[in-house]
Amino acid sequence: MACPNEEEYTQMMVAVQKRRAIRLGSGAFGQVYKVGDYVAKRIVIKDDYDKRSYDAEVATWEELTANGPLKPYLPAFCGARQITTDLPPKPDMPVGTSPDEMRAHWRALEAWMNATHGKPRAYAFIFQRFEPVRDLEARFNEWRLAPLSTEKGVELFNALVGGFNLFHRAGYIHRDIKPANILIRDADLSPIIVDFGLACKAPCNETGVVGTPSYLPQNLLERNNANRQNNVCLFPVKAEEVGFLEMLRRRMGCSRKRARKTAVRVKLSNSVAVAKYNRASDRYALSLVLKELISMTNWDGYAGWKEDCERLVGRYRAAIVPFLAASKVPVIPATAEGTVPGGSRRKTRRRQLK
Numbered sequence: 534m535a536c537p538n539e540e541e542y543t544q545m546m547v548a549v550q551k552r553r554a555i556r557l558g559s560g561a562f563g564q565v566y567k568v569g570d571y572v573a574k575r576i577v578i579k580d581d582y583d584k585r586s587y588d589a590e591v592a593t594w595e596e597l598t599a600n601g602p603l604k605p606y607l608p609a610f611c612g613a614r615q616i617t618t619d620l621p622p623k624p625d626m627p628v629g630t631s632p633d634e635m636r637a638h639w640r641a642l643e644a645w646m647n648a649t650h651g652k653p654r655a656y657a658f659i660f661q662r663f664e665p666v667r668d669l670e671a672r673f674n675e676w677r678l679a680p681l682s683t684e685k686g687v688e689l690f691n692a693l694v695g696g697f698n699l700f701h702r703a704g705y706i707h708r709d710i711k712p713a714n715i716l717i718r719d720a721d722l723s724p725i726i727v728d729f730g731l732a733c734k735a736p737c738n739e740t741g742v743v744g745t746p747s748y749l750p751q752n753l754l755e756r757n758n759a760n761r762q763n764n765v766c767l768f769p770v771k772a773e774e775v776g777f778l779e780m781l782r783r784r785m786g787c788s789r790k791r792a793r794k795t796a797v798r799v800k801l802s803n804s805v806a807v808a809k810y811n812r813a814s815d816r817y818a819l820s821l822v823l824k825e826l827i828s829m830t831n832w833d834g835y836a837g838w839k840e841d842c843e844r845l846v847g848r849y850r851a852a853i854v855p856f857l858a859a860s861k862v863p864v865i866p867a868t869a870e871g872t873v874p875g876g877s878r879r880k881t882r883r884r885q886l887k
Contacts, residue, residue, distance in 0.1 A: 536611035537571065546616055546658055549573055562586065562730035567663055571611065574659040586730065587657045593705065593729045594659065600703045606696035606726050609662035616656045620649050665719040669712035676829040683838065685722055686830030690823060690842055692724050697819055700726060704735050706811040710818035711748045736808035748818040813852040820849035
């Protein structure tokens, strides 16, 4: 099936805007709709940060789609389009620098900011071809009642490991690996990697904690400040990254003070170390997904296969340990409940901080 022409793109964007499309889901970076035989992700652009994020995501889609070995692990990308709104343009700086000209410019700029505050500049869309799929989170709920067969479990395990290895070899870090961002085809249970809103090209030049808190190394998070119920949280690491702070404040209900308090800085020496840290963080998140998959597979008679899978998961989890030791947050040995054995969470936290 070919991608739509320009007229069809326009019709689909209008259908989404007028709520004549089927809503499939939503997140911090946009909503996903089914329009005919296509999937459209709509992103509301309110400021320069939103625009940069959208442009980066489109560039990621274009580069990864051109990667032949990775194509089976991606949905068919069709392109991106935008609908601009009727907001007035931002006033240009005056050519002259006289006091009268500058005062007039600042008055015009203030009027423009008041008129456009909180209003979208544009609606951006990313289009893919639709496939019958369900996300891995929904599959896990299904497999809790009826465990996956050993053959299918091992096949999916290997496909997930192979798919994300190819993703990293392509030079990208996903930074938001979780079951909701992995789709499973109905036809053959093969995985599809989606949602590149946080993806970046290695080494990313960032050492902040970025992603969904439940799939991040918990020792890198301030337990009292990280809201694990948020769909996506961004934890900035540099004071000049105002865009990240605004994202937390506007979309997640986090104050700027709380955002800075939650920030974590990992001490890394060069770009190679940064790339290793980001890849290790990705693999840590993948290890949690794989661990869930192992627990939902029927291993009767195949204990050796299960041990091999668990060994790989252990290596993925261990890769983040050197970076935990370098973080500002103290490393807390945690049980499954998130506390040190023999103590409550509050007392444990107080002891560790001493």
